[in-house]
Amino acid sequence: MSLRTSSVLIAATLSLSCGAAFASADLAKTKNCVACHAVDKKLVGPAYKDVAAKYANDKEAVARLSKKVREGGSGVWGPVPMPANPQVSADEATTLVKWVLSLK
Ligand code: HEC
Numbered sequence: 001m002s003l004r005t006s007s008v009l010i011a012a013t014l015s016l017s018c019g020a021a022f023a024s025a026d027l028a029k030t031k032n033c034v035a036c037h038a039v040d041k042k043l044v045g046p047a048y049k050d051v052a053a054k055y056a057n058d059k060e061a062v063a064r065l066s067k068k069v070r071e072g073g074s075g076v077w078g079p080v081p082m083p084a085n086p087q088v089s090a091d092e093a094t095t096l097v098k099w100v101l102s103l104k
Contacts, residue, residue, distance in 0.1 A: 024099030031088050033096065039103055046077045048100045055101060062101065066093035 028034055036044035055061035070093050074081030088096070 021099065021102075024095055027092060028096060028099070031085065031092065031096070033085075036082070044080060045082055048103045052101050052103045056104070062094060062097050065097045065100075066090065069093045069097060 028037070037046070037048055039048045041047050042050070051065075055065070068082070069085055070088055070090065072082050072084035085093075
């Protein structure tokens with residue numbers, strides 16, 4: 001393979017993986033998560049980086065947090081509850097939580 005072809009391939013791979021992260025960030029915007037959450041600072045809800053750090057070794061986290069995103073809940077990060085987000089489907093919740101947990 002020529003040097004040129006391989007660098008084109010690398011570029012394509014890079015933009016594909018960035019594309020996935022970007023799509024999830026976009027979904028968080030569309031679903032209004034960003035009204036209360038930012039990646040690296042606390043707003044109404046915890047920073048997504050803090051959430052990722054907290055559950056780094058928790059294998060059940062994706063299932064549990066996806067449910068919580070849809071149904072709401074409180075008491076983990078403070079007294080302020082996260083309201084239910086019924087506009088988010090189960091699949092979307094899983095996508096969002098996987099993205100959140102990847103933000104380290
Ligand atoms: C009205 C504000 C608000 C909105 C909108 C909101 N959140 Fe939250 N979120 C919170 C608060 C407050 C907490 C902390 C709850 C707690 O302490 O248990 C939280 C916690 C979380 C957690 C961690 C839960 C835990 O048990 O550790 C995740 C993951 C999360 N939110 C994802 C999302 C996603 C994804 C969306 C968009 C679909 C979203 N949030 C929309 C306020 C919000």
